[in-house]
Amino acid sequence: MMSSRRKQSRSIAWVPTAPVGRPGARGVDADKPATQGTARANLASVQSGRHPLSNATENTRLFDYEQRTKAAFDAIVPTLKQISGLQHEADFERRAQALAQEQLGFALPATILADAWVTQLDMRRLFAWCVFQTYQRFCDDFFTNSFLSRLETEFQTFLIECGFHTLDISPCADGRLAHVISYVLRLPHKAVRRKSYAGAMFDIEDSIEKWTETELQRFREGIPTTADMPTRYMKTVVYHFSSSDPEHEGCAAHGSDAGRAAQGGLERLKAFQTAVENSFCCGASIDLMLIGLDTDNDTIRIHMPDRHGEIDLKRYLDAGDLYDATLSMQAAQAQEYVSEQVRQAGGEMSNGMQRLMGYLLVNNFSQIEYVRQYYDGRYRDIGHAERFIGAGIGFEEVQLRNLTYFAYMQTVEEAAADLDVGIKIFSKLNVSHGLPIPLVVRFDYHGQVPGARERAVGHCQRVDAALNDRYADLASNGLLHTLQVVRDCHAGGRIEVIGTSVMDEVTEEAH
Amino acid sequence: MMSSRRKQSRSIAWVPTAPVGRPGARGVDADKPATQGTARANLASVQSGRHPLSNATENTRLFDYEQRTKAAFDAIVPTLKQISGLQHEADFERRAQALAQEQLGFALPATILADAWVTQLDMRRLFAWCVFQTYQRFCDDFFTNSFLSRLETEFQTFLIECGFHTLDISPCADGRLAHVISYVLRLPHKAVRRKSYAGAMFDIEDSIEKWTETELQRFREGIPTTADMPTRYMKTVVYHFSSSDPEHEGCAAHGSDAGRAAQGGLERLKAFQTAVENSFCCGASIDLMLIGLDTDNDTIRIHMPDRHGEIDLKRYLDAGDLYDATLSMQAAQAQEYVSEQVRQAGGEMSNGMQRLMGYLLVNNFSQIEYVRQYYDGRYRDIGHAERFIGAGIGFEEVQLRNLTYFAYMQTVEEAAADLDVGIKIFSKLNVSHGLPIPLVVRFDYHGQVPGARERAVGHCQRVDAALNDRYADLASNGLLHTLQVVRDCHAGGRIEVIGTSVMDEVTEEAH
Structure with a gap:
C-alpha cells in the first residue's frame, strides 16, 4: 500500500x-x-x-x-x-x-x-481524501510500530490472580472515551475486550456470545485458565459525565444526566449477569464493575457495593480524591492508602476484586497527572472534537481521545440510533463549516476462516450502500464521504482499503 | 389472545x-x-x-x-x-x-x-387480515396440539449411536422445502436444527456460533453427550431441483441449475468445516452431508464420498431407485438391501455415518409413497404456491410444503437478496392478481433472558419499518401487508401478535 x-x-x-x-x-x-x-x-x-x-x-x-x-x-x-x-x-x-x-x-x-481550473478546487473531496489518507498512515503506523504496547502477559497473569480470566469493557461510543483502555486505565489494549455503544448500552446477546466463546476456550484449550479454576468473566461499563459543564457535555445518549448514565449502565450489567445465570446451568455467572469517567479531566470513579453486595450508584471511590490525598506520600504508603480505602468501602467483595479496583484507581493516577501536566488539569476540548466516524467491527488502533466517534455495528439498520448521534455530532463539527463528514467503514475478519475476507468486503459494501441511503442528502451534496477498509485481525497486519466515495483514483494512487 | x-x-x-x-x-x-x-x-x-x-x-x-x-x-x-x-x-x-x-x-x-358502503370493500386489507388470522389459528393449533410430534429422545439416542450429537440442516428457503424435516426426512422437528437460506447458502459465522454453543453445553452440562465422547456435529445442506421441469422449477438462487446448487452447497459445507478446524484447536472438526431434493416428488439423493473420502457431486444414492428396487421385498430384506447399497457406495465412511444415511433414505420411502398415493407421484404445484412470506427468527411451526417462503434473518439490510427473491415470487403469485403479499415478521426469544422479549419486539418493529422502506411502492398501494409476532421459545407457548399493517383493530379484536 x-x-x-x-x-x-x-x-x-x-x-x-x-x-x-x-x-x-x-x-x-x-x-x-x-x-x-x-x-x-x-x-x-x-x-x-x-x-x-x-x-x-x-x-x-x-x-x-x-x-x-x-x-x-x-x-x-x-x-x-x-x-x-x-x-x-x-x-x-x-x-x-x-x-x-x-x-x-x-x-x-x-x-x-x-480539475481546479475549470471552476474551483473540490475542497470537500480533497478534505475527505486527506482525512482518509491520514487515517491510513495512522493505522499503518500503529500496526507497524507498537506505540501503545504494554505487557499483556503480565497483566493477564495479574488478572487471573485477581480471579478473572476476561476483562470485557463497554465504554460509551463517545469519542471522549476512545482512549479509556490505553490512557485512562493504562491497560494493554490487546488484553482487554472493548466494545463501544452509545450510552455504553451494550448488546446483551453479543456479550453472551463472547462469554460462550470464552468458556469454550477454557474448557477445550485451558486458555487463559482451565475450566476447573474458579476464575470469572468480568464485565465492566464505563459511563461518563462532565464536571465543569454537567448539563451539556455529559453523555448525549442519557440526556447529559450522570445519574441516568450510571443507572443505565448498571441495569445493562445486571441484565447480562441474569442472562448468563438463566441461560446456563451449574452456577454460571459473571462479575460486574461500574466505572464513571469525568471526560473533562479523565478522572474515574469506581462504584462500590451496598450492604447487600449490589453495586451502589451513590457510593464510589474517586481516583481524583485518592490522588490528592496521597500526592505527598511515599509510593508504598500511597499504595497502602488506596488499598485501605478500597477495603473499607468494599464490604464483602473478594480480595481479587479489591485488588483489581485498587489497580485501576492507581493506574488512573498517571492519567490524572497527564491531564494536569499537559492540559492544565482540564481539556480545552471538553466537548466533541472527533476527527472522523468509525463504523463497523475493529478499530483496535483507535486509542486516542476525541479522535473517533465509534459505532460498533453489523448493520446500519440495527445501529441507526448510534449512527444518527454520530452524524449529529459531525453536523456541528464539520457540516456547519461546509466540510464533509469523513466516515470509515471497517470490518475486521479472521483470515483463517474460508471466505471471511470476502464476507468482510461484502459487509463494507452493504454498510456503505445503507449509509448512503440513510444519509442521502448529505452524500449527494458531498457532505458525507466514506472509506471502506477491512483487516485480517488473525494475521495482525495492516488495514486494506476496499474503496472510497472520494475518488476511484485513491486506491490506484495510494496502493 | x-x-x-x-x-x-x-x-x-x-x-x-x-x-x-x-x-x-x-x-x-x-x-x-x-x-x-x-x-x-x-x-x-x-x-x-x-x-x-x-x-x-x-x-x-x-x-x-x-x-x-x-x-x-x-x-x-x-x-x-x-x-x-x-x-x-x-x-x-x-x-x-x-x-x-x-x-x-x-x-x-x-x-x-x-366501511364498504362508502366506496367498496377494501379487499386487499381484508385478504391480508384473513391470511394473518388463519396463520395465527394455525400457530395456536400447532403449539397446542402436537400433530407432528415424534419421539425426539429416541431419535437423539439413535443419532448419538451413529456418532453425532447434533444434526444441523440448512435447506433452501424455498417454500417447496419447508416440510423437509417433518415430511421428507420424517425427523422430529424439535431434535433437529433448521436454518433456511436462499440457495441453502447458510451463514458460516452463524453456524460457528451454534457449534460453539453446542460444544460448551457438552463440556459444561454433558448434554447431549459429554465432551469426552467422540461424537461430532453434523452439518447438512439440502439443495433442490425439479426432475420434470429442470430448467424452470429448480432453485432460483442457482439459476435452476441442479449442478450449481449442489456445488454451492458443498462449497459452503467445506468452508464451514475448515472454519471450525482453523478456529479451534485440539482436532476440532465436523461431519458433512449433502442431500438433493427433487421438489416434484420429494425424492432425496444423498451424495457419497469419492475415493479420497470427499463428498462427490456425481455419486449419490437415489431414494426413489432404492424404493422401487425394494418394493416387493420383505421389510428385513429391504432394509438389508439399502444398508448394503450404502455400504458399497460409502467407501471409508464410518459405520455411524452409513447407518444415518440408510435411516434417512428409508425414512424418505414413506414420503415417496405419500406423494405417489396422494398426488399421483408428482405434485400439481411443482412451482411456487406459498401462502405467505415468513421473515425473521423462528417459524418452528412451518413444516408444510409450499406454505411459506421463509427467510431466516436478523436485518433487512443483510437479508435483502433473500427477501427480494420472496417478493418476486409473491409478485407473481399475488400482486399480479391484485392481491397483497402477506408477510409475517417473527422473532422468537428466550424468555429467561432479561429484556429479551422487549428486544424481540424491537427487532419486529425495526424489520417492519425497513421492509416498508425497501418495498415502499408495494406497501403504499396496499400490496404488502405485515404481521409482527414474537414467541417465547423457552416457555414453548403460543405466538404473541405485536402489530400489523392491516388495521389497528386486529389486536383489539383478536386478543
Missing part, C-alpha cells in the same frame, strides 16, 4: 513540520463556575510535584503519540486553506503538492488538483 | 366446511416430457401396493394435517369472492359474517365491513 508515499515518508516526519493546535491549553474559562474539576486544575497548575505512583516516562511517550497523531489530522485544514488561496495562480499544481508534502507528508491526488 | 374466537373456535371445525382446492390431483401434464419423475408417477398410479418400510398410518395423519391446514388458507379467496358479490346488498354485514364463520371459522373485522 502507498508505495510512493512509503518510500519517502519514513524520512519525512509523520508529524507535520508545523504542528497545529492543542498544546499549551489556556486553562479554564473564567465565566464557568469553579467545580471540583476546575479547582483541581488550578491546584495542579501551582504544583510542580509528581505523584509517587504515576508513570512520568509513559506520560511523555503517550503525550508524544497523542500530539503527533492529532497534529497530523489537524494540519489538514490550515494546509488546504493555503492551497485554496493558490488555486488560480500559475504553477498551482506544483506549489500545492510541495505544500502538501511539506505540511502533511504526502502528495495530493493529481486529478483533483488538475 | 383472540378471546372471542377462542370461545367458539374449539367447537367450530378448524377445517372449513367446504374444503377448497388441492386433493384429487389430475396427474401429469400431457405435454411435458416424460422424465424419471413422471415415469415414476405413472408407475405409481398402476401400483396399489405399499412399501414394506413405509409408514402408512403416519402418511394418513400427515396428509390430514396438510390438507386441513392448506384448505384453511385456500378457503380465503373463494369466501371473499362470495362476500364481494354481496357488498352492496342489504343486510351485507350480517350475511358476510355468517359466510366467514361458516367457511373460514372466524368473524371478519366489523370496521372493514362497515
Whole structure:
C-alpha cells in the first residue's frame, strides 16, 4: 500500500513540520463556575510535584503519540486553506503538492488538483481524501510500530490472580472515551475486550456470545485458565459525565444526566449477569464493575457495593480524591492508602476484586497527572472534537481521545440510533463549516476462516450502500464521504482499503 | 389472545366446511416430457401396493394435517369472492359474517365491513387480515396440539449411536422445502436444527456460533453427550431441483441449475468445516452431508464420498431407485438391501455415518409413497404456491410444503437478496392478481433472558419499518401487508401478535 508515499515518508516526519493546535491549553474559562474539576486544575497548575505512583516516562511517550497523531489530522485544514488561496495562480499544481508534502507528508491526488481550473478546487473531496489518507498512515503506523504496547502477559497473569480470566469493557461510543483502555486505565489494549455503544448500552446477546466463546476456550484449550479454576468473566461499563459543564457535555445518549448514565449502565450489567445465570446451568455467572469517567479531566470513579453486595450508584471511590490525598506520600504508603480505602468501602467483595479496583484507581493516577501536566488539569476540548466516524467491527488502533466517534455495528439498520448521534455530532463539527463528514467503514475478519475476507468486503459494501441511503442528502451534496477498509485481525497486519466515495483514483494512487 | 374466537373456535371445525382446492390431483401434464419423475408417477398410479418400510398410518395423519391446514388458507379467496358479490346488498354485514364463520371459522373485522358502503370493500386489507388470522389459528393449533410430534429422545439416542450429537440442516428457503424435516426426512422437528437460506447458502459465522454453543453445553452440562465422547456435529445442506421441469422449477438462487446448487452447497459445507478446524484447536472438526431434493416428488439423493473420502457431486444414492428396487421385498430384506447399497457406495465412511444415511433414505420411502398415493407421484404445484412470506427468527411451526417462503434473518439490510427473491415470487403469485403479499415478521426469544422479549419486539418493529422502506411502492398501494409476532421459545407457548399493517383493530379484536 502507498508505495510512493512509503518510500519517502519514513524520512519525512509523520508529524507535520508545523504542528497545529492543542498544546499549551489556556486553562479554564473564567465565566464557568469553579467545580471540583476546575479547582483541581488550578491546584495542579501551582504544583510542580509528581505523584509517587504515576508513570512520568509513559506520560511523555503517550503525550508524544497523542500530539503527533492529532497534529497530523489537524494540519489538514490550515494546509488546504493555503492551497485554496493558490488555486488560480500559475504553477498551482506544483506549489500545492510541495505544500502538501511539506505540511502533511504526502502528495495530493493529481486529478483533483488538475480539475481546479475549470471552476474551483473540490475542497470537500480533497478534505475527505486527506482525512482518509491520514487515517491510513495512522493505522499503518500503529500496526507497524507498537506505540501503545504494554505487557499483556503480565497483566493477564495479574488478572487471573485477581480471579478473572476476561476483562470485557463497554465504554460509551463517545469519542471522549476512545482512549479509556490505553490512557485512562493504562491497560494493554490487546488484553482487554472493548466494545463501544452509545450510552455504553451494550448488546446483551453479543456479550453472551463472547462469554460462550470464552468458556469454550477454557474448557477445550485451558486458555487463559482451565475450566476447573474458579476464575470469572468480568464485565465492566464505563459511563461518563462532565464536571465543569454537567448539563451539556455529559453523555448525549442519557440526556447529559450522570445519574441516568450510571443507572443505565448498571441495569445493562445486571441484565447480562441474569442472562448468563438463566441461560446456563451449574452456577454460571459473571462479575460486574461500574466505572464513571469525568471526560473533562479523565478522572474515574469506581462504584462500590451496598450492604447487600449490589453495586451502589451513590457510593464510589474517586481516583481524583485518592490522588490528592496521597500526592505527598511515599509510593508504598500511597499504595497502602488506596488499598485501605478500597477495603473499607468494599464490604464483602473478594480480595481479587479489591485488588483489581485498587489497580485501576492507581493506574488512573498517571492519567490524572497527564491531564494536569499537559492540559492544565482540564481539556480545552471538553466537548466533541472527533476527527472522523468509525463504523463497523475493529478499530483496535483507535486509542486516542476525541479522535473517533465509534459505532460498533453489523448493520446500519440495527445501529441507526448510534449512527444518527454520530452524524449529529459531525453536523456541528464539520457540516456547519461546509466540510464533509469523513466516515470509515471497517470490518475486521479472521483470515483463517474460508471466505471471511470476502464476507468482510461484502459487509463494507452493504454498510456503505445503507449509509448512503440513510444519509442521502448529505452524500449527494458531498457532505458525507466514506472509506471502506477491512483487516485480517488473525494475521495482525495492516488495514486494506476496499474503496472510497472520494475518488476511484485513491486506491490506484495510494496502493 | 383472540378471546372471542377462542370461545367458539374449539367447537367450530378448524377445517372449513367446504374444503377448497388441492386433493384429487389430475396427474401429469400431457405435454411435458416424460422424465424419471413422471415415469415414476405413472408407475405409481398402476401400483396399489405399499412399501414394506413405509409408514402408512403416519402418511394418513400427515396428509390430514396438510390438507386441513392448506384448505384453511385456500378457503380465503373463494369466501371473499362470495362476500364481494354481496357488498352492496342489504343486510351485507350480517350475511358476510355468517359466510366467514361458516367457511373460514372466524368473524371478519366489523370496521372493514362497515366501511364498504362508502366506496367498496377494501379487499386487499381484508385478504391480508384473513391470511394473518388463519396463520395465527394455525400457530395456536400447532403449539397446542402436537400433530407432528415424534419421539425426539429416541431419535437423539439413535443419532448419538451413529456418532453425532447434533444434526444441523440448512435447506433452501424455498417454500417447496419447508416440510423437509417433518415430511421428507420424517425427523422430529424439535431434535433437529433448521436454518433456511436462499440457495441453502447458510451463514458460516452463524453456524460457528451454534457449534460453539453446542460444544460448551457438552463440556459444561454433558448434554447431549459429554465432551469426552467422540461424537461430532453434523452439518447438512439440502439443495433442490425439479426432475420434470429442470430448467424452470429448480432453485432460483442457482439459476435452476441442479449442478450449481449442489456445488454451492458443498462449497459452503467445506468452508464451514475448515472454519471450525482453523478456529479451534485440539482436532476440532465436523461431519458433512449433502442431500438433493427433487421438489416434484420429494425424492432425496444423498451424495457419497469419492475415493479420497470427499463428498462427490456425481455419486449419490437415489431414494426413489432404492424404493422401487425394494418394493416387493420383505421389510428385513429391504432394509438389508439399502444398508448394503450404502455400504458399497460409502467407501471409508464410518459405520455411524452409513447407518444415518440408510435411516434417512428409508425414512424418505414413506414420503415417496405419500406423494405417489396422494398426488399421483408428482405434485400439481411443482412451482411456487406459498401462502405467505415468513421473515425473521423462528417459524418452528412451518413444516408444510409450499406454505411459506421463509427467510431466516436478523436485518433487512443483510437479508435483502433473500427477501427480494420472496417478493418476486409473491409478485407473481399475488400482486399480479391484485392481491397483497402477506408477510409475517417473527422473532422468537428466550424468555429467561432479561429484556429479551422487549428486544424481540424491537427487532419486529425495526424489520417492519425497513421492509416498508425497501418495498415502499408495494406497501403504499396496499400490496404488502405485515404481521409482527414474537414467541417465547423457552416457555414453548403460543405466538404473541405485536402489530400489523392491516388495521389497528386486529389486536383489539383478536386478543
